[in-house]
Amino acid sequence: MTAQLLIEELMPTEANLITENSQDGKNMWLSGIFMQGDIKNRNGRVYPITEIGLAVKSAQERIRESKGIFGELDHPPSLTINLDRISHVITDLSLEGSNAIGRAKLLETPMGLIAKELLKSGVLLGVSSRGAGNVNESGGVSQFQFVTVDIVAQPSAPNAFPNTVYESLIGQAKNGNNIIELATAVRDDPTAQKYLKREINKWLQEGLFKKTTSR
Helix, strand or coil: CEEEEEEEEECHHCCCCCEECCCCCCCCCEEEEECCCCECCCCCCCCCHHHHHHEEEEEEHHHHCCCCCCECCCCCCCCCCHHHEEEEEEEEEEEEEEEEEEEEEEEEEEHHHHHHHHHHCCEEEEEEEEEEEEEECCCCEEEEEEEEEEEEEECCCCCCCCCCCCHHHHCCCCCHHHHHHHHHHHHHCCCHHHHHHHHHHHHHHHHHHHHHHHC
């Protein structure tokens, strides 16, 4: 049996992410449920607690060896972690009951800065585990190989499938390209920081206006 790409999203209400900030306000962390076991998920798959436990153990070893596991803002349809899309680093993962509880630090990368500003603007974010494994006819997952946990944006409308943050920024708002450019510029030009939040708010307001007028 050939292993297949497995991506499992947790809605904000499922992940119960908590945002933590350092005292100086420079660093931000997200913590909450990163993976769930022994429950049929939205894709009709069930990860036995033994598989989640092995994934957590493997992740802990990688964290010890590499000081963390990189993740992206939204998930690509592959097992590869793209350096230009990294938004955070997972610094802790542990098994509590049948859930994998994680903690991730948002980075000062373009995608990390966008995630920070989305959170500051009140956008609810979820998580999405990424890995490979085998799935039997009843949806049971075996030989799960954990890769990472990505941050995903979820729309407020129930049962709506989320568009990728990157594609939304580029294709759905006039100032989408401005946000990407500003997020990149912030790394080298501190004066660009104050404009990033303004551009994201414009994008959010435009997206909300489009949803309202399309109903």
